Amino acid sequence: MNKNVTKGIVLGLIFLSGNLFSQTTEVTPEKAPEATKSPQTSFHFILNAVGSNFNYGKSNRAMADYRKSVSGVQVGGSFQAGITPRLSFVSEVYFVIKGGKLKSNNPLTTEEQTTRLYTIESPVLARIHLGKFHVNAGPSIAYNLAGRLKRDESVEKLSFSNSNGGFKRLDAVVQVGVGYTFRIKQKQYVVDVRYSYGLTNISYDKEIYNRYLTLSLYGLKPWKRNPLGRN
Numbered sequence: 001m002n003k004n005v006t007k008g009i010v011l012g013l014i015f016l017s018g019n020l021f022s023q024t025t026e027v028t029p030e031k032a033p034e035a036t037k038s039p040q041t042s043f044h045f046i047l048n049a050v051g052s053n054f055n056y057g058k059s060n061r062a063m064a065d066y067r068k069s070v071s072g073v074q075v076g077g078s079f080q081a082g083i084t085p086r087l088s089f090v091s092e093v094y095f096v097i098k099g100g101k102l103k104s105n106n107p108l109t110t111e112e113q114t115t116r117l118y119t120i121e122s123p124v125l126a127r128i129h130l131g132k133f134h135v136n137a138g139p140s141i142a143y144n145l146a147g148r149l150k151r152d153e154s155v156e157k158l159s160f161s162n163s164n165g166g167f168k169r170l171d172a173v174v175q176v177g178v179g180y181t182f183r184i185k186q187k188q189y190v191v192d193v194r195y196s197y198g199l200t201n202i203s204y205d206k207e208i209y210n211r212y213l214t215l216s217l218y219g220l221k222p223w224k225r226n227p228l229g230r231n
Helices: 002-035
Strands: 042-055 070-082 087-102 113-130 133-151 154-157 170-184 187-198 209-220
Antiparallel strands (some): 170 187, 187 209
């Protein structure tokens, strides 16, 4: 009886291992195309919503209850250069409206005010593709074209001279973000969320750093031929 049981167990294990082996050989060909998938190069126009605020450096904690974000837009173009199936580089140029708002009785200005900056910005990002997801990060350079300051009922242009209340033109930024690619019927779409962290104090007489969050949704149309790709 024990021999029969032992035989049954051995035969069962042989059958199970053979079954698993056959399943493995069936799955392997399906995964092969994924490894040889071509990198994607594409271009799309940018029209995004932006939520921005200022960071006030050493005074930021004291300003926490008085700071408010302002809404803006981002308009321009984005080019993704596919290098390998896992890696691409993204270069963008866009116009963006950003800034920050302070409530009344704040420790810095006492009065309520809203600052808006009109900026040209150009990031260069490395993008890592993980299936349908991606992560990207890289430096960006921004140039403040103009700006406005609203106090109560009055609106005035910002000064970009080295003076009291003056702002600086150039801003160095680091951007980090995540995204997800999905399909609706035969078309591809991408959702991308990105955070921009200003490194430069853009004020001559205070500590002010740009911070803003971008949410984008766009259609993806990869080029049929990719001159930059390396499979």
